[in-house]
Amino acid sequence: xxxxxxxxxxxxxxxxxxxxxxxxxxxxxxxxxxxxxxxxxxxxxxxxxxxxxxxxxxxxxxxxxxxxxxxxxxxxxxxxxxxxxxxxxxxxxxxxxxxxxxxxxxxxxxxxxxxxxxxxxxxxxxxxxxxxxxxxxxxxxxxxxxxxxxxxxxxxxxxxxxxxxxxxxxxxxxxxxxxxxxxxxxxxxxxxxxx
Amino acid sequence: xxxxxxxxxxxxxxxxxxxxxxxxxxxxxxxxxxxxxxxxxxxxxxxxxxxxxxxxxxxxxxxxxxxxxxxxxxxxxxxxxxxxxxxxxxxxxxxxxxxxxxxxxxxxxxxxxxxxxxxxxxxxxxxxxxxxxxxxxxxxxxxxxxxxxxxxxxxxxxxxxxxxxx
Numbered sequence: 001x002x003x004x005x006x007x008x009x010x011x012x013x014x015x016x017x018x019x020x021x022x023x024x025x026x027x028x029x030x031x032x033x034x035x036x037x038x039x040x041x042x043x044x045x046x047x048x049x050x051x052x053x054x055x056x057x058x059x060x061x062x063x064x065x066x067x068x069x070x071x072x073x074x075x076x077x078x079x080x081x082x083x084x085x086x087x088x089x090x091x092x093x094x095x096x097x098x099x100x101x102x103x104x105x106x107x108x109x110x111x112x113x114x115x116x117x118x119x120x121x122x123x124x125x126x127x128x129x130x131x132x133x134x135x136x137x138x139x140x141x142x143x144x145x146x147x148x149x150x151x152x153x154x155x156x157x158x159x160x161x162x163x164x165x166x167x168x169x170x171x172x173x174x175x176x177x178x179x180x181x182x183x184x185x186x187x188x189x190x191x192x193x194x195x
Numbered sequence: 196x197x198x199x200x201x202x203x204x205x206x207x208x209x210x211x212x213x214x215x216x217x218x219x220x221x222x223x224x225x226x227x228x229x230x231x232x233x234x235x236x237x238x239x240x241x242x243x244x245x246x247x248x249x250x251x252x253x254x255x256x257x258x259x260x261x262x263x264x265x266x267x268x269x270x271x272x273x274x275x276x277x278x279x280x281x282x283x284x285x286x287x288x289x290x291x292x293x294x295x296x297x298x299x300x301x302x303x304x305x306x307x308x309x310x311x312x313x314x315x316x317x318x319x320x321x322x323x324x325x326x327x328x329x330x331x332x333x334x335x336x337x338x339x340x341x342x343x344x345x346x347x348x349x350x351x352x353x354x355x356x357x358x359x360x361x
Contacts, residue, residue, distance in 0.1 A: 122299075143311065
C-alpha cells in the first residue's frame with residue numbers, strides 16, 4: 001500500500017509509513033464491561049489517537065457520556081468543553097464546560113433504550129502525551145444519529161479536555177457514567193510518531 | 196511495525212462526473228477515512244450526498260452542527276435516501292471544498308454504520324455531521340453524488356484510506 005503523507009484532521013491523523021501504529025484494541029464481549037483500560041502505554045510516540053464505537057447498557061432514555069481518566073488519577077484535575085448539537089431537533093448549538101472535574105468527556109454514546117444496533121462513533125486525539133513539561137490536552141469528535149427518535153437522542157460533539165498533570169500518560173481508562181459498554185463496543189489505541 | 200494507515204484508492208476527475216465511487220472495498224480494515232476536495236461543474240449550492248453499497252432506500256439519517264460566520268446551529272434529517280453532509284456550506288464552481296469522513300467499524304456485520312463528516316468553505320462556513328445508515332451490512336461501496344444530478348468538476352479528488360487495528 002502507498003504511504004500516507006501530510007497533516008490531516010481529527011480522525012485522519014498525520015502519518016507516514018509506519019508512523020501511525022496500532023498499539024492495542026479492546027472489543028467488548030457478551031455481558032459488556034464497565035470500563036476499558038489501555039495500560040503500559042509506551043512513550044515512543046508523539047501523539048495518541050483512540051478510535052471507536054460505543055453503546056451503553058443503561059435502559060434510560062437519552063445519551064450518556066463516555067468518561068476518560070489518565071494514569072488512574074481520580075482527582076479533580078480535569079476540565080473539558082463541548083460544542084455540539086443535543087437532540088438535533090432544534091436549531092441551537094449546544095456549548096458548555098466543566099472545571100475541576102474528575103474526568104474528561106470526549107464524546108457520548110447512546111443508551112440501550114431505543115435504536116438497537118446504533119452505536120456512537122468517535123475519534124479522540126491526545127496530543128504530546130509523553131511530554132513531562134506540559135499539562136495534557138485532548139480533543140474529541142463523536143456522535144450518533146437515531147433517525148429522528150424523540151427527546152434525548154441524536155448527539156454530535158466537538159470536545160476539548162485538559163488534564164492538569166505533567167506526567168507522561170501511561171494508562172487511559174474509558175468508562176460510562178453508569179452501566180456498561182455493550183457488546184460490540186470497540187476502542188482502538190494508535191500511536192503517531194513525529195520526526 | 197507494519198503501517199496500519201493505508202491508502203486504498205484515489206480518484207481524481209479528469210472530466211466532470213456525476214458521481215465518485217469506491218467499490219469492492221476490502222473488509223480487512225477497522226475504520227475508513229475518506230478525504231476529498233470538491234467543487235461543482237455547473238449548479239452552485241447543491242446538497243452533497245453519500246450512499247453506501249448502492250442502497251437508495253430510505254435508510255439514512257443525519258444530524259448536523261454548522262457555523263455560517265455569524266451563527267452556530269444544528270439541524271437534522273430523518274429517513275433519507277442518502278446522508279447529506281452539508282447544510283450551510285454549499286459547494287460552488289469557484290473554490291474547492293475539503294471533505295473528511297470517518298467511518299468507524301465499517302465492516303462489522305452487527306451494528307448500524309455511523310459516519311462522521313467535516314465539510315467547509317472558508318467563504319461560507321462549515322458543517323459537521325453524524326450520519327446513520329441503518330444496515331448491519333459491511334460497507335463495500337461508497338458513492339458520492341450531488342443534488343439534482345449536478346456534476347463534480349474536473350480536478351475533484353477523493354482518497355480512501357483504511358486503518359487497521361491490532
